[in-house]
Amino acid sequence: MRFIEVPLPPHFPKRWPTVYAARFATVSTLGTHTDRANYIKKSGxxxxxxxxxxxxxxxxCWYCESKSTRAPFDVDHFRPxxxxxxDGEKLTGHNGYYWLAYEWWNFRLSCQRCNRPEKDDTETLHGKANEFPILNEAQRCAIPTGALNAELPRLLDPCVKEDGELLAHGIDGEVKPAAIADTWEFQRARYTIELLGFNKWNTPEDKRSRWQTLAxxxxxxGDTESAAVSEELKKxxxxxxxxxxxxxxAIGTHREKTWVEALL
Incomplete structure (x- = not known):
């Protein structure tokens, strides 16, 4: 997961401001969850x-950094x-953050593996879907006027720089928690790794294979810089x-070489 700094307006596609205004206004007038759900499902x-x-x-993908070459990306709603x-159980008494359905800052580009529920070869279910646990349910927002900043999501957010720093990347290709064990930060990192299946679907093996050539x-x-190798590493x-x-x-494991340190 790499920090994603989203460019602020007015860099939207031309149609978006008009579409957003219409969709948001309509959702705001609908009084029941059924009506809102029907409208939002038809107006993605x-x-x-x-x-x-x-x-x-x-x-x-904003979560796992994969490039979706064989399937289209999804636009994930960070807050469902x-x-x-x-933890796989429907949260009763909450119908989702419907008022954020068209807010651009709630969108995260996601590969289908990170976003859609799918079992691995051990029958473990991965994929974000509607998962959104927070530290304290008493702080969860249920209405548009609620304080979202009071929520502390368990899922790491690629749009928060500090969240990406909670993940470590080993030369074995696996993603691991970077925080101290038994801390909230450690729990968040481990939860995100497992939920999104960062170490599943032969992803570590793929990373290792690519790394072997660079290694x-x-x-x-050695210690003498090669312009051609430097350019390759920069890619x-x-x-x-x-x-x-x-x-x-992985390249940082060779940072005792002065020229590698300069690249990083």
């Missing part, structure tokens, strides 16, 4: 921002719009490179 206008969101991350689950180049070059730590956080960490 946030797809208009998918390209904009993709450009912001260098065409990578029409219902909430906590060989680094060992061959892997670029913000638009798939799994760039992993490659930055």
């Amino acid at each position: 206008s946030w797809v208009l921002l998918k390209k904009w969101l993709s450009n912001t991350s260098g065409h990578k 719009k029409l219902g909430i689950t906590v 060989t180049l680094l060992n061959l070059v 892997y730590i670029s913000s638009d490179q798939e799994y760039s956080s992993f490659f930055r960490s």
